[in-house]
Amino acid sequence: MYLYNSLSHKKELFVPNNPDLVKMYTCGPTVYHYAHIGNLRSYIMEDVLEKSLRYLGYPVRRVMNITDVGHLSSDGDTGEDKMLKGARREHKTVMEIAQMYTDAFFDDCAKLNIRKPEIVQPATGCIPEFIDMVGKLLDGGYAYLAGGNVYFDTSKLEKYYVFTEHDEEDLAVGVREGVEEDTNKRNKNDFVLWFTKSKFEDQALKWESPWGVGYPGWHIECSAISMKYLGEDLDIHCGGIDNAFPHHTNEIAQSESVIGHKWCNYWFHVHHLNTEGGKMSKSKGEFLTLSSLESRGYDPIVYRFFCLQSHYRRNLVFSWENLDNAALAYGKLIEKIAALRGGEPCQPEALEALRQRFTAALNADLNTSLAITALYDVLKAKCSDATKLAALAEFDTVLSLNLLPAAEKQREKAAREAAASADPEIDALVADRAAAKKAKNFAEADRIRDELKARGIEIIDTPQGSKWRRL
Ligand code: AMP
Ligand code: ZN
Numbered sequence: 464m465y466l467y468n469s470l471s472h473k474k475e476l477f478v479p480n481n482p483d484l485v486k487m488y489t490c491g492p493t494v495y496h497y498a499h500i501g502n503l504r505s506y507i508m509e510d511v512l513e514k515s516l517r518y519l520g521y522p523v524r525r526v527m528n529i530t531d532v533g534h535l536s537s538d539g540d541t542g543e544d545k546m547l548k549g550a551r552r553e554h555k556t557v558m559e560i561a562q563m564y565t566d567a568f569f570d571d572c573a574k575l576n577i578r579k580p581e582i583v584q585p586a587t588g589c590i591p592e593f594i595d596m597v598g599k600l601l602d603g604g605y606a607y608l609a610g611g612n613v614y615f616d617t618s619k620l621e622k623y624y625v626f627t628e629h630d631e632e633d634l635a636v637g638v639r640e641g642v643e644e645d646t647n648k649r650n651k652n653d654f655v656l657w658f659t660k661s662k663f664e665d666q667a668l669k670w671e672s673p674w675g676v677g678y679p680g681w682h683i684e685c686s687a688i689s690m691k692y693l694g695e696d697l698d699i700h701c702g703g704i705d706n707a708f709p710h711h712t713n714e715i716a717q718s719e720s721v722i723g724h725k726w727c728n729y730w731f732h733v734h735h736l737n738t739e740g741g742k743m744s745k746s747k748g749e750f751l752t753l754s755s756l757e758s759r760g761y762d763p764i765v766y767r768f769f770c771l772q773s774h775y776r777r778n779l780v781f782s783w784e785n786l787d788n789a790a791l792a793y794g795k796l797i798e799k800i801a802a803l804r805g806g807e808p809c810q811p812e813a814l815e816a817l818r819q820r821f822t823a824a825l826n827a828d829l830n831t832s833l834a835i836t837a838l839y840d841v842l843k844a845k846c847s848d849a850t851k852l853a854a855l856a857e858f859d860t861v862l863s864l865n866l867l868p869a870a871e872k873q874r875e876k877a878a879r880e881a882a883a884s885a886d887p888e889i890d891a892l893v894a895d896r897a898a899a900k901k902a903k904n905f906a907e908a909d910r911i912r913d914e915l916k917a918r919g920i921e922i923i924d925t926p927q928g929s930k931w932r933r934l
Pocket of ligand 2: 489491685710
């Protein structure tokens with residue numbers, strides 16, 4: 464599989480450290496609000512990546528953190544803790560807010576067929592690990608104490624900006640909201656590992672540490688949680704592109720300073736979902752959630768289909784019109800699948816040919832739009848319906864678009880509608896008319912047709928016989 468690696472700015476052949484266990488880490492949500500559909504785009508594409516790896520034969524161990532402390536309003540270290548802001552907004556405690564939005568996040572994931580990682584770790588559950596890592600950074604001379612906080616000293620690194628390919632808009636995320644500069648920092652990019660002195664005396668969650676009562680910085684969470692469960696050699700680290708700087712840059716700085724060698728080989732970044740007005744973000748306050756799509760009547764899987772239609776490394780513009788187009792295309796696809804019938808045997812060679820196209824799409828830097836085209840190729844292929852159904856079921860283990868269950872539902876719906884409109888009396892009149900026609904009693908045949916027309920029924924003559932429908 465070829466994957467674009469943000470670290471090398473190239474598509475690279477994916478070679479795991481150990482093919483028997485691919486280690487994958489995902490930055491989880493900051494649970495101070497509902498996830499918006501932009502956040503969910505990132506998780507959908509990461510889910511397809513994980514399932515592709517499994518499909519290609521790699522066992523995967525995936526870890527996700529839940530940021531329930533330490534993520535300040537600016538991705539730099541200023542502003543208020545987002546969790547505290549959420550708690551105040553809703554007159555609840557920080558932990559109540561965390562639980563509520565964590566549950567809401569996984570509810571959304573379930574509706575979108577996003578597989579829950581085997582390990583999900585809230586940051587507040589790993590305070591000793593954070594303290595341990597900060598201690599090691601201080602001992603190694605990579606960190607310093609100033610104004611009560613512990614800072615990472617970026618001047619100690621040979622190379623700090625590991626991902627140089629940011630556009631201005633992405634870089635601006637870290638310094639949004641025009642917050643004032645922290646004068647404790649020795650260098651502009653130094654960042655907080657452990658806060659004790661914060662402008663916010665009412666920080667709800669605080670823990671004892673060798674440097675005083677305080678709380679961890681956001682970046683240390685992901686380094687320590689990843690290493691706790693996945694060790695010092697990570698294969699893939701995922702996140703939205705806005706996390707490349709400063710969050711992932713700082714994760715690399717900390718992790719590699721502690722372990723003394725390269726930490727993660729592949730960095731997988733999903734580009735943004737934008738509205739017509741710009742990036743969708745929680746902090747802007749105006750954003751769309753999965754529930755808001757559902758309340759407008761959209762099936763969450765239509766949103767997944769919409770995301771899969773474009774490449775993860777392109778910004779995707781959300782509009783209702785675009786979503787309607789996706790809903791239409793998805794509906795047609797399901798209708799076509801519903802028309803397939805089993806029965807004949809599956810043809811292994813034909814299945815293999817279909818499989819190759821699909822796999823080629825995944826291998827080409829997770830080209831999900833091509834993978835969707837491969838579904839249409841299946842429908843057009845010259846092979847038995849059973850082969851097509853087998854291919855679609857297999858490909859859906861990666862795409863998770865409910866292809867066969869939705870087609871089954873569609874068939875059941877059509878059968879229900881047919882049953883609801885059945886009428887034995889009309890069937891009998893249609894049969895009488897057919898008999899009259901056969902007996903060349905056209906006057907009687909016309910009379911019956913007119914009678915039915917007066918009752919709002921139209922007769923349709925087909926080579927297979929006469930059918931009827933309500934007008
Ligand atoms: P957060 O809950 O803010 O920590 O973000 C959760 C994930 O969503 C992170 O991987 C972010 O990089 C990602 N993300 C944030 N905004 C967007 C967006 N507009 N489009 C795609 N991904 C996003
Ligand atoms: Zn992270």
